Structure formats: C-alpha cells, structure tokens
Amino acid sequence: MNVRDLCLGALTFGDASGYGLKKFFETTFNQFCSAGFGSIYPALAELAGEGLVSCTDEAQSGRPDRKLYHLTAAGHTAFVNNLMQASPTHRVKSDFLLVMYFGHLLPAGRLEAFLDGHIAELDRQIEFLESYCGSEKTSTASSQVVRGFGLTVMTAARDYLRRHRNEIISSAASPQTTTSYCRKTAPQAGAQSS
Amino acid sequence: MNVRDLCLGALTFGDASGYGLKKFFETTFNQFCSAGFGSIYPALAELAGEGLVSCTDEAQSGRPDRKLYHLTAAGHTAFVNNLMQASPTHRVKSDFLLVMYFGHLLPAGRLEAFLDGHIAELDRQIEFLESYCGSEKTSTASSQVVRGFGLTVMTAARDYLRRHRNEIISSAASPQTTTSYCRKTAPQAGAQSS
DNA sequence: TGGCCCATGTAATCTGTTACATGATTGT
DNA sequence: ACAATCATGTAACAGATTACATGGGCCA
Numbered sequence: 002m003n004v005r006d007l008c009l010g011a012l013t014f015g016d017a018s019g020y021g022l023k024k025f026f027e028t029t030f031n032q033f034c035s036a037g038f039g040s041i042y043p044a045l046a047e048l049a050g051e052g053l054v055s056c057t058d059e060a061q062s063g064r065p066d067r068k069l070y071h072l073t074a075a076g077h078t079a080f081v082n083n084l085m086q087a088s089p090t091h092r093v094k095s096d097f098l099l100v101m102y103f104g105h106l107l108p109a110g111r112l113e114a115f116l117d118g119h120i121a122e123l124d125r126q127i128e129f130l131e132s133y134c135g136s137e138k139t140s141t142a143s144s145q146v147v148r149g150f151g152l153t154v155m156t157a158a159r160d161y162l163r164r165h166r167n168e169i170i171s172s173a174a175s176p177q178t179t180t181s182y183c184r185k186t187a188p189q190a191g192a193q194s195s
Numbered sequence: 196m197n198v199r200d201l202c203l204g205a206l207t208f209g210d211a212s213g214y215g216l217k218k219f220f221e222t223t224f225n226q227f228c229s230a231g232f233g234s235i236y237p238a239l240a241e242l243a244g245e246g247l248v249s250c251t252d253e254a255q256s257g258r259p260d261r262k263l264y265h266l267t268a269a270g271h272t273a274f275v276n277n278l279m280q281a282s283p284t285h286r287v288k289s290d291f292l293l294v295m296y297f298g299h300l301l302p303a304g305r306l307e308a309f310l311d312g313h314i315a316e317l318d319r320q321i322e323f324l325e326s327y328c329g330s331e332k333t334s335t336a337s338s339q340v341v342r343g344f345g346l347t348v349m350t351a352a353r354d355y356l357r358r359h360r361n362e363i364i365s366s367a368a369s370p371q372t373t374t375s376y377c378r379k380t381a382p383q384a385g386a387q388s389s
Numbered sequence: 390t391g392g393c394c395c396a397t398g399t400a401a402t403c404t405g406t407t408a409c410a411t412g413a414t415t416g417t
Numbered sequence: 418a419c420a421a422t423c424a425t426g427t428a429a430c431a432g433a434t435t436a437c438a439t440g441g442g443c444c445a
Contacts, residue, residue, distance in 0.1 A: 097283035116297035157351035172336035
C-alpha cells in the first residue's frame, strides 16, 4: 500500500485534484498514513498513464486551474484487488518512545518538555477526531469504526502518560550525573552522529 | 533518529555484534522501531570510522567469528546529544486501518480474516510484552514505563476491535454488490496497480 | 538430508522527503 | 504589505528494504 493506492482509495469518494488529495490525507487518513506533494503528483501521473484514473483540466474563477482526477472502472477494480491482497501491517515508528526509553540519560527538564509536548499533541489529535465528521460521502460505518479506534487508542495513550508523568520525570538523569560525565570524559569536539 | 542512533542507544546497555543488535531491536525496541541487516552493518561501519564505536574481532567456539562493537565516550555523548535534539515524532503507518476504512468495498469473509488476524497479532504482542522482562541492564524505570505504555495501548486497541467485531463485519460489501460491480463494468484484464 | 540458527556483508531497488521553481488570489 | 491558501510540478537526496552471496554448526 503506497501513495498510488492511497490516491485510488481517496478517489473512490469522488473526483479530486492532487492538492485536494493532500488535504484529504491530512484530515481523513491522518491517523494511519501521510503523503507529500512530491509523491502524490508523480503517482497521479503514473496512474493516469496506466488508465486507472482519468484527468480533466478545469479552469476555476479566482483560483489557479487544476487537474481533476477521476477513478476509472479499471482503477476501482485495481484498488479493490490491492486491498484484498494487502498484508495488513501496522507499525509504529516513534522517536518519542525511544527518547522515553533513554529517559535515564536526559536531564529532568528536557524529559518533562518531551513528555508534555507529546501529551499536548495527543490532546490536539483527540480534539480533532472528536470534532471532525468528514463529508457525507466519507461518513461510512467503516470510517466511523476507524475514527473510534483512533479515539480509543490515543485516549488510552494520553491517560497512561498523564498517570505516570511524575514517575517518568523522576527517572531522569540526576543533574550531577549529567555534569560529571561531561567533565570526566572530555568528549572530542565534532563527535556527532546523524 | 535513524539506524545509527538506534545502534548507539542499544550499545549503551553493553557491547554487541551486528547480529546481536538486530535481535535486540526485535525484542526490546520492537514496539517503536525496526532495522534490518542491510542498514545495521553499514551503520556500524560508519560509526566505527567516526570513532563513536570501537570494534573487536572475537573468535567463538562452535560459532562463526563475530565483531563486538563497544560504545566509546565520544559515542555516548553524541548519542545523548542526538536524543536531546531529537524531534520526538510518533507516527503510525497502518495498512490494517486503511483496509478497515475501505471495509465497505470488501467481502465480509476477507474483512473478517483481516480483523481476526490483527486481533491475534495484538494478542501475540501483548503476551510477549507481559512475559518479556529484558536483562538486568535494560530493566530501568524508563524501560518499564515504555513497556507499560505499549501494554496499555495495545490492550485498548485489541479490546476496541473485539467489542466492535460484529459491527465491522456487518459493514462489509454485500455479496451482490461485489458480484454485480464486476459484471456491469467488465474491467480490463491486466489493470493492476503496485 | 534438510532446515534453522549463528554471522557478515554488498548491491540494486524502492519509496518517500525536502528543496526548489512559479504564480494568482484572498484575508488581515 | 504580508501571510496564507490554492495549485502543479521537478530534481536531488536520504533512508531503508530486498535480494544476493557465503559458510559452519546443530538438531531432527
């Protein structure tokens, strides 16, 4: 399931431009995937070349022209095919959890900032999911289930972090540890990774 | 936070080989990241070249020789530096949720299989997190918090899917819909994406 | 004898991100 | 005036996955 399939899927809900698809991904699919212009536009051009979508130039008043993409019958069957054969992976890539895992190496202030930042981010996402109710077309039973899933999981995550906030912060490196390490080892200048 | 930093972080718990690091990632870091040999070995070579890790050839009895990597003082400070400056992202990439979102396009049997497969996967991961208690070195307060986080979130996810199982399956495409679509549109053979 | 675990590495490929390039309109 | 939104695209780059290549020991 790459950007191509994401585009096909979004187009099952109606015609859209590349720009519109990105907005759609940022709202509706935000929970489980993302895509930038740099992958959307080439993907649409590819799909059009294969006849899975068709494209119409549309002049707009007061706005730049746009290319409206439409899912063809072939595109619809290809999408359903890909859905059926997909291996339904679910992976989390979290630098936040990595940072938490190494909390004992960080000063308490920094750890606290990371933690509160992530709690705030979860609050934002939860609020968004609660307020956002797609369009008529995207408001299917399936989409409501996925929305509920996100709400449940994110709320559980946020509540866990709130409950363990003090515990987490008190597990940070003590100020002495951080300072003395730097003094003792006299680290070489310019030693940097990534 | 790339594979380089993952290696540095893992090596704060003690020396290891490239092979050993992969095992470590698969167990301890499994929740929030992953890495294959194809990225670990080149990363270690790079880090050794920069003096962030040192490397010793070690002959083993009854096993192939291995290269034991050791975090240097420079490597330690570089890692802590990177941790501090990291933007603590947390993103989910889930083809499972994508498939669920388009459940209304799939036959009930297929949707059910996807759903049950994912519930079973969550069961496996929860069971693993419950049973697994790292080594002495990795059993820090921080690591326990991350473990608890994973347990909480995955349990919430599994329970939600169990509670809504019937609802989800009944939102699948009705057999008629699937069949009639194929009949009406006479899709071109060979129309495939990805 | 066949498959799995240990162990290391390279090369090709895929996929996506970031930065660049352009430009009109609308709201503050 | 200035920023934001709408709108499309290319090119360079980064990062990781996959397949390939090799080889001994252990267990059934």
